[in-house]
Structure formats: C-alpha cells, structure tokens
Amino acid sequence: MAGLLVEDREDAVVVHGRSELQWLTHLVKCHEAELVELERLNRYYEGTQPLSYMHPELQRELEDNVRQVVINWPRLVVDSIEERLDVEGFRFPGKVESDNELWRIWQANDLDEQSQQGHLDALVMKRAYVVVGTNADDETTPIVTVESALDMYAEHDPRTRRLVAAVKRWSVGEGQDQVDYATLYLPDDTIWWVKQKGGTWLEDADHPRDNHNMGELPVEVLANRPRLKARNGVSELADVIPLSDAACKIATDMMISAEFHAMPRRVAFGFGEEDFVDQNGRRMSVWSRVAGRIWATSKSRKDDGADVMQFPEASLSNFHSTINQLAQLTASLSGIPPHFLGYSTANPASADAIRSSETRLIKRAERKQRAWGGAWERVMRLILRIRDGEWSDDARALETIWRDASTPTVAQSADAAVKLFTAKIVPLRPTRERLGFSQVQIQRMEELDEQAANEVMQRLAGGDVTPLFGTKPAPPPAAPDPEPAPDPVPEPVGAAGGNAA
Template sequence: MADTSPASLAKELLAILDRDEGRLHRIDNFIRGRHDDPYMPPQADDEYKLLAKRAVSNWMPLLIGTPAQALYVDGYRPGKATSGLPVASSSTSGQWAHWQRSRMDARQAAIYRGALGFGHSFVLTEKTKKGVISKGLSAKRTAALYEDPANDDEAYAALTVTAKPKGETPGKARMFDAKYEYAVTFKSFSDLDSVRVGGRKLHGASECPVTRFAASVDLEGRTMGVVEPMIPLQNRINQTIFDLLVAQTYTSHEVRYATGMAPPMQMELVDEDGNVTTDAALAVDSRPKLDGAGNPVPATINHNARRFLFAEDPDVKFGSLPAGPIAPLIESVDMSIRHWAAISQTPPHHMLGQIANLSAEALLAAETALARKITEFQSLFGESWERVFRIAAEMDGDGAAQDDFAGEVQWRDMESRSLAQAADALGKLADQLGIPKRGLWKRVPGVTQTEYEDWEQMAEDDDSVGQLASALTRATPDTGIPASPDSEVVAA
C-alpha cells in the first residue's frame, strides 16, 4: 500500500517539481525571448554573436496571446435553484459574487496564459478575512497528485511553493489534501531528506481546494501547452533570420577590388638620431611604420561613392564582385512562418500581415481553425471554473450550490461583427424561429453582464406597470359616459 502520510506526499510533490523544473524553465525562456543560439562557426567573432542576438524573432507570445485574448468569462448561470426560489441570475448568484470578490475579471487572463504556455496552471480557493477567494498558481511552483490524472478533476494532494530556498534559509510551501492544509519547509527540490511538514489546519472543503486548468490532457495524464511543440520551428526561424542577417551584412553589396597595386604604407618621421618624432622641424627622414611583429602597417584607404580610384601603374586592374542574393532567404522565412501558422492553427494573416484583397468568406475560413481551438479551450477551462465555484460554495456554506453540477460558465463572444449585422441576425432568429427575444439579449455584441441585468430589471418594471394598468382597467366599471379631458384617475 502506498504511503500517503503528509511527509511522503510532500516529498513526492517536490520530486515532481524537481523533475519538471528544467522543462518548464526552457519553456519560460522561449516565452520571454531567451532562445537557443543559432548555429555559427566555433571561431565566430563578436560581430557574429551580435547578429545572433538580433536574429531572435520571438513568435511565442503570439501563440499564447491569440487564443488567450478570446477567453473571457463574462458570467455564470447556476444550474439549479436554491431554497425553492427561482434560479438566480449571474450577477446575483453566490458563485458570481465569489468571482467578483476574487477580482477574476482582471486575474483570469494570467491563469489562461499560464495554462497555454506550460500546459497547465492551478487555482487555489481558500478562506480569508475578506471571505472566500480564489487565486491563480504557477505551474513552475505548483504540483498536484491524481489517482487518474487523465480523467480526475479532483486532486488528492497538491503543493505550492510560497518561498524558494535562499542560502541557509529553507524554502516554504503550502500543501493541501482532501481535508487539511499543511506548512512545509525544504532546502531544495532535490534534497528530500530536508523536507519537514509542520502543523495542519482545516481548509474548509471536503476535497483538495486546488483546481487544475489544463490546455490539453492526453489519456496518459500528460499536459501539453502551445509553446513546447513549436520550439523546433522557432529555432528554425531564428536560424534563417540569422543567415539572412549574415548575408545582408557581408554579401548583400558589391565588393570592389584592385589587383597589381600595393597599398600605401603608414609613414613615421625620424630625427637625425633615428628616433621617431612628431615634430616636423626635427625630422630628417621618414620610414614605414611597423607593427609589433615588425611588418609595415598599411594606410587606411578612405574610399566611398564620392571618391575616384586611380593608379599610375598600367598593370593595375580594378573590378567588383556582384552582391549575393538574399531573396531566397526571405522566401525561406515566409515558408517557415506559413508552416508555423498551419501547425499552430494561427491564421496566416495574423502573422504575415497580408490581408489585402481578402473576401469576408476567405477571412472566415482562415479564422475557422483558430475558432475551433478556442472552443476547445473554453470547454476545458469552463469545467475547471465550475469546480472552483462548487468549492467556493461549500466554503461559504451553500450546500445546494456545492452540489450544482449543471451550472455553466458564460464566455464573452469576442467575434468581430457590426451591430447592424448582429441586429439583423437576431431579428431573424426571433421572427422566423420564434426564439424569445429576451433569450437573445446575451448575444448582442459587446453587452456586459451589468447591462444585461439592467435590461432584465427594466423589462420587469415595464411588465409591472403594464399589469397594474390592466388591473385598473378591469376594476373600473364601464358607465358608457366618456371621461372628461380634465378628469383624473386616482388609485388609492
């Protein structure tokens, strides 16, 4: 039987962080633009190394930012009523109050970007003095254990590092299981003998309060982000850019040459004692200047487009070497970027900036693969948010919401379309298909949750006024005498 003591779990979780540290650090470097150096000769000088630094073209943030900017939770609709009352709206439910208390409108983007970059990120739900809140945790500092990592959404233990070791000061971490939170100290990820588990306390939930947000999980339980598969192609692009810069620097211009002519030498003045002098009045002769090895030093030739070359010797010949072509290298860069777009499901016009003369149908077709990928991420992350809401409800003492497995996260529609097009489409849905008009309000482009709730309240107010007017009409007897224009109806 496996050892499930707190100390054993802490060691296993720290071992996972130690195992994944190198891989995650490499991914983080590529996200931040610290890429592998392109190939260059072993004897490369400083000029080559400078070109290598300038050859880095970091496409990784685009891989993460393009889908992340389309992921925005705009509401949550509970799936069942509490206390026999009608289902609460998004803004009045306890789950959405927890969302606002946690300031997730601004913080959710970091959770998605972490999951897309590293393959997974985490959210911790906990009780604080301000109430129950949730916050994101980095994959570089957090690990979780699952009985079935491919299918379970509930970890049986999780650990997050709050302070890394520094000198003689040990690192600190918080570990959670299905009931308790533990304080953990350690000297390093690899020094498992130094792991110490301190006191424990109840965290307030009946399961581990750490939720995994995975961009992709296979049946082996392995997570994969959008960055790691593209590292080889990113290196290929950097190598091609480096070759282009080298060709542009050394062979992209004509090289002029002269044969049969010795270059002029630098001369220095000497006095009558044979010593070098800079005073022309004391100089009696001149001689070629020698370097440290005793060789004459040639003079610098100031040559540019405004100067004319000539030689007195008739055997001197002038000529030029043609510039090397750089168009094939530019075409190679374009080809690599197109491969990048195909493999990453990123629309080519997002990367190449070529959108001229594209029809609406062509743009829609180019965006289809990206839309499908975003829909997949919404499904994965939506299930994770629903678990977060259930844990928060349990910590808040809302038993009904705790067991609400039918609630749904509402994602904001980030598709670009004009208000006139949307109004025409929504009108046809209402008139031709008979869909209730109030059911289409959420599909109005750009509508916020607050505006939607205001519309509902105004509609209810209008209904109340209409019902009151109808009731007064039915209660007033018809005398057959037309009412005077100056008469007033007073409702007691």
C-alpha cells in the same frame, strides 16, 4: 522559527499509502524534475530563447557583431487563442440569467485578470492551478488564487483521475537569508511547511494546519490538451518551437548576409595604406573605404597597375521565401490564419475568406472553453462548499458562460440575434448575451426595461390608454372651399351674324 516533525504529531495522517512528509518530498521531487522544461517553455513565450541551428564556432566568432533576430511566433500563437477566452458568468441549472453572487465572488478575487493569466500560463506551460481557501476577513467571500506551474505541482489518482495531493512552493529572501516554504494540500487537510538550513522540512508552527475535511483538494487544474495518459496537459508551443527556431536562424543569417554580402564588395589592386586618405590627408577608416561612393587616385592602370573591381551584391530573396514557407507551416500546425503571421499574396483576401481562415482557430478556442469551463465550474463548487460548509447539489450542473470566440461584424451579430428573437426562438436575455453585452450591462438593461414597464402600468391605471393603442391620429386637413364660377359675359347685339329682314 518553530517547527514540528510530522512523526511527532499525534494527528499525522496517511493518504494513499504515504505520510504527509512523504507526500511533500515526493511532490517536491516531481516538481523539480519538471522545472527545467517549464522554464524553457516560458523563455520561448518571452522571446529569450537561445539561438538554434547555428554552428557553435560560428556563433562564437560572430557573437560580438551579430545579435539573434527573434521572430516570436510562440507568443503570437498563444495570444491568438487566449484573446478569445473570456469568462462572463456562471448559470445555475434551470436559470436564464447568470448568478449574481458567484459573479460577485469572481470579481472580489480579481479573477477577470487572474483567469486571463491562468489561461495564458496553461497554454504556454501545459497547465495552471486554481486554489480556493477561507477568508478570515470575510467568510462570505472565499479567497481564490491562480497559481503558475513554476510554483505548484499536483498528482492525480489513477483510479478516480481526481487530484490526490498538491504542493505550492515559494521562497522569501535571497542568498544566505533565503527561506523556503511549501503548502501541502491533501483531501482533508492543508498543511504549511518551512525548510530548515539542513534541508529538513518541518511543519510551520506559525501557520496551524487547516482540517477542512472536504474529502477532496481545494485545488483545480487548468490543463491544456490533457490526454488519458497525460493528465497534466501539453504545451501549445510543442509544434511551434522547431519552426520558430528555424525562422530565428534564417532571420539571423539574413542579417549576417546583409552585413557582409548585401552591399557591393570592392577589391583594389596596386594600392597602399597611404592612398586611402581624405581631402585633408587624414587616413580614412576601414568602413569609409568599404562604403565610400567615389574613389579617386592619381595612379593609373597602365603605369602603376592600379585597378578596382566590384563584386555583385547578394540578393536576400531566398531568405524571404524560406521565412514565408516556415510561416505557412506554422499556420497549418497552429490553426491560426496565415495573415496573422504576416504572410500575404498578390490578391488580398475577401472578408468571407478571412472569416473562413479563422474557422480552425475559433474551434480550438471553443475546445478550450469546454475543457476549462468544467474546471471553473468545479472551482465555483469549492467556493460554495467553503462558504456554506456543505456541498450544493445545484452546483453540480453549473454552466460557465463564455464570450463568443468568433469575430463576426457588429452588423452580422445584430442581424442574426434580432432575427432569432423576432422568430421567438431565443429569449431577450440570451439575445443580449449573443450580442456581446456583459452581465452588468444586461442587468442595467433589464432594470431600464422594468422601469419602462412600470411607467406604462401607471399610465394605464390613470386611464391613459395611449401606451396600448398609441396616440390618436390627427384628422386629415379639410379641403378648401371651391371658388365661385365667374358671371357669364353678355353677347353684343348683332354678334350672331346675318342681316335683319
């Protein structure tokens, strides 16, 4: 495999006082220093962390008999936030609807799935990265990939707080055949590298460098909770890990107690091994002696001194109350409702109380949407720059459209949206967005609206005014003709009373 030393290239550049090779070795060293912590955080999310708070001697003694009970609260805390982070489109300034072209590029790069994975990794391992590059097969659709912090590292400029350099690392093969590769991202160049057997990095001649001359990196960072002095973010698990370790320790202790103390323990006096046999005279196993319900023997207390005692079994309620207390602490620190952690009270919470308990979780999700919305908008600007060859002024004010992070009922959402639309406070399209319809569904609805409007115009052009005034109401039914009165009956002669003169 051919390679060139950076010092041998005439076009080698210096960025912020470092050469290309110096940037590569510096970033690789910084990444190696963080890998141990990142892998530890990843194990906690996967539920493969080691057992804590147990004496090593006791752990060695029980290793063959007792396994760790993992209560994976870290995954629950992360997933509860990530499930409320769904990008639904991008809107240019002054536009009501989302941009179809940006959404096409989003879908072509499978960013529905990749964005979810990036949000998840950022919550767990402090950050994730988004890389934009050219597409040789389709110049109108740049390639966008979301990268893990386990594979990538970037450094910020302390003056501008923008990325000044980044590296992505990967390996091909295993053992003696393993080859290490790296991609170095600089403001005007993207360079591919390969590591030799002696540990020297050489520029990969099979991948010519990309002199894009954009003036900034084609990389963006999805940092979780970045701070002014911690631009790379903080893991969402920082406050949860100690409580999760304590819960796993208590749950494991509970299983040990269930093994040795939760069942009644018996002690027998005056018996030998020959007394523990079944009805066929075969010797019983140790477990049968412990768990057997009925013991029978011909020995007596008076003559043989035989006796059997039973110790009271241990209650496990103290473990239950400790785990419930840890669950409440986890809920208070992470902002998730206590019922997410299985904590319940004697009186079930009402629907309003449940929604109220989700307020902090919803606010946290909305904070993530605001921070990561800006990162995705910068990614869209990079996409337009790579596609068009120039920066778009309109893209500087892009808006990321997120799905509502709250969980109202369908009836509540529909009622609120219809009232706002009826009062002419919100137009029709934002009303449909508020109801949770996707951009594709809204576009189909608008097509049906336009089709119905065209049909009305065609009917009006033909002289049919029914669409304007509705159908003519039917006349009321005619009243029936009155029945003729019956003829009077003549009175009989002399019926008036009295005698004739």
